[in-house]
Amino acid sequence: xxxxxxxxxxxDLSVGDKFPTASLTVTEAEIIAFxxxxxxxxxxxxxxxxxxxxxxxxxxxxxxTAALSMRLMVLGEFQLAGGSVGLGVEKLEWPQPxxxxxxxxVVSEIMEKRLSRSKPDRGLVKFRxxxxxxRGEPVQRMAALQIVLCRPAPxxx
Numbered sequence: 620x621x622x623x624x625x626x627x628x629x630x631d632l633s634v635g636d637k638f639p640t641a642s643l644t645v646t647e648a649e650i651i652a653f654x655x656x657x658x659x660x661x662x663x664x665x666x667x668x669x670x671x672x673x674x675x676x677x678x679x680x681x682x683x684t685a686a687l688s689m690r691l692m693v694l695g696e697f698q699l700a701g702g703s704v705g706l707g708v709e710k711l712e713w714p715q716p717x718x719x720x721x722x723x724x725v726v727s728e729i730m731e732k733r734l735s736r737s738k739p740d741r742g743l744v745k746f747r748x749x750x751x752x753x754r755g756e757p758v759q760r761m762a763a764l765q766i767v768l769c770r771p772a773p774x775x776x
Contacts, residue, residue, distance in 0.1 A: 628700045628770040629742035640695035640725045647719035653683040678716035684759050688750045691725045701768040710762040722753040
């Protein structure tokens with residue numbers, strides 16, 4: 620969590636608000652380590668074998684890209700009251716592979732919001748996040764729905 624970011628309640632969010640993140644650079648060792656444990660396909664774990672794949676080179680797993688994107692969002696300006704509590708992902712795509720040495724950053728945008736019908740202390744926020752490489756190319760697009768707490772009412776005196 621970013622200690623300098625403001626915690627945002629449902630009422631603080633507006634459709635169209637955008638939240639950029641810092642960036643991070645992905646190393647070949649990280650790509651291989653993640654894939655070795657979670658997605659052990661040769662084009663993620665073996666640079667020589669990857670040359671014979673549809674990618675023609677070593678690439679990060681899409682799930683690694685998703686995990687890195689989540690890290691950037693959690694450490695960025697998109698700090699939600701109650702934490703980043705997802706209800707589901709409506710869309711997740713990887714239009715470009717992430718390569719060793721790529722530097723990633725994310726921009727999240729509020730697409731829709733509504734109060735919960737069953738729980739008056741929270742709202743539901745649909746957002747779109749796009750992860751970019753250093754060339755400004757999208758490497759991941761995601762649309763998801765999150766729970767966001769409403770601002771607590773002041774205590775009665």
